[in-house]
Amino acid sequence: DQQVKQNSPSLSVQEGRISILNCDYTNSMFDYFLWYKKYPAEGPTFLISISSIKDKNEDGRFTVFLNKSAKHLSLHIVPSQPGDSAVYFCAASDSGAGSYQLTFGKGTKLSVIP
Amino acid sequence: DTGVSQDPRHKITKRGQNVTFRCDPISEHNRLYWYRQTLGQGPEFLTYFQNEAQLEKSRLLSDRFSAERPKGSFSTLEIQRTEQGDSAMYLCASSFVTGGSEAFFGQGTRLTVV
Numbered sequence: 455d456q457q458v459k460q461n462s463p464s465l466s467v468q469e470g471r472i473s474i475l476n477c478d479y480t481n482s483m484f485d486y487f488l489w490y491k492k493y494p495a496e497g498p499t500f501l502i503s504i505s506s507i508k509d510k511n512e513d514g515r516f517t518v519f520l521n522k523s524a525k526h527l528s529l530h531i532v533p534s535q536p537g538d539s540a541v542y543f544c545a546a547s548d549s550g551a552g553s554y555q556l557t558f559g560k561g562t563k564l565s566v567i568p
Numbered sequence: 569d570t571g572v573s574q575d576p577r578h579k580i581t582k583r584g585q586n587v588t589f590r591c592d593p594i595s596e597h598n599r600l601y602w603y604r605q606t607l608g609q610g611p612e613f614l615t616y617f618q619n620e621a622q623l624e625k626s627r628l629l630s631d632r633f634s635a636e637r638p639k640g641s642f643s644t645l646e647i648q649r650t651e652q653g654d655s656a657m658y659l660c661a662s663s664f665v666t667g668g669s670e671a672f673f674g675q676g677t678r679l680t681v682v
Contacts, residue, residue: 458610488670497572497659497673498611543610553624554663555601556671558610 457481458546460559468567473531475562477544480525484546488556489518489529492541501542502529534566570594572674574660580680581650588646589677593662600643601671602635603659604628611659611673617643618665650681 459478467473475489485506490498504511504518504527511518517530531538541563545556573592581587593600599618603611614633615625619640629635632650637643647654657678661671 490673495675495678497574497661497675500670500672503670545610553616554599554671555613555616555624556603556611557613560608560610 455480456559457484458544458557458559460542460544460562462562463560464563464565466565466567467534469536470533473529473534473538473564473566475529475531475542475544475564477527477529477559478525479527479546481546481548481557482525483548483550484557485549486547486554487518487520487527488545488547489516490543490545490558491538492543492561498543531564534564536566536568539564539566572660572662572672574658574674574677576677577675578678578680580682583652583681584649586646586648587650587679588644589658589660589679591643591645591660591674592641593643593660594672595641596664597662597672598640598665599663599671600637601661601663602643602645603661603673605657605659605676606655614645647679650679652681655679655681 488503489501492498520527541561544559575590601616602614605611617637632648657676659676661673663671
């Protein structure tokens, strides 16, 4: 059973517009959430994170929103740039479990069209 | 370069052979993780170390897999009697031992079992 779900395998956005990537989770014990970006043949690169005590975290063009009641988070990229084209993974961890291992979704491939 | 380093980047082996991968984490990081990623999936947790102690292993880690982190610095992941199903990207990550600490990934080792 997938505890972290990214239901959109792909997303295309025009350069300069907003990209919104969505993620849902089922495990209510998750209390820390992260977004990673991955280019082909490379490891994931950390982008931004959010703790469950917050509902929003911003870092430059990237903002992550967390809706705990809906078990949903989203990543907003504004404005989108061609260099943002990559696969984006949502990940979650349960700090109470001690290991901080990450549970990943399957990813969303973002294509930013110039 | 002070990031997570993995060696080799690519490995092709015949079924039944043993392989060993190496990971050098970010030097100040106490935690080291191994993940595996197959095509179309997000990374899946295999095991993690805090310093030299291996504290958790996923059920994905069969008896043919063994990981070590002698002296709490670099780590090795060995796969014995490789099978075609072992073909995947093996990712190493490291992080600090604090709540909500982001894990930083290496570029991965791509294993192909023929």
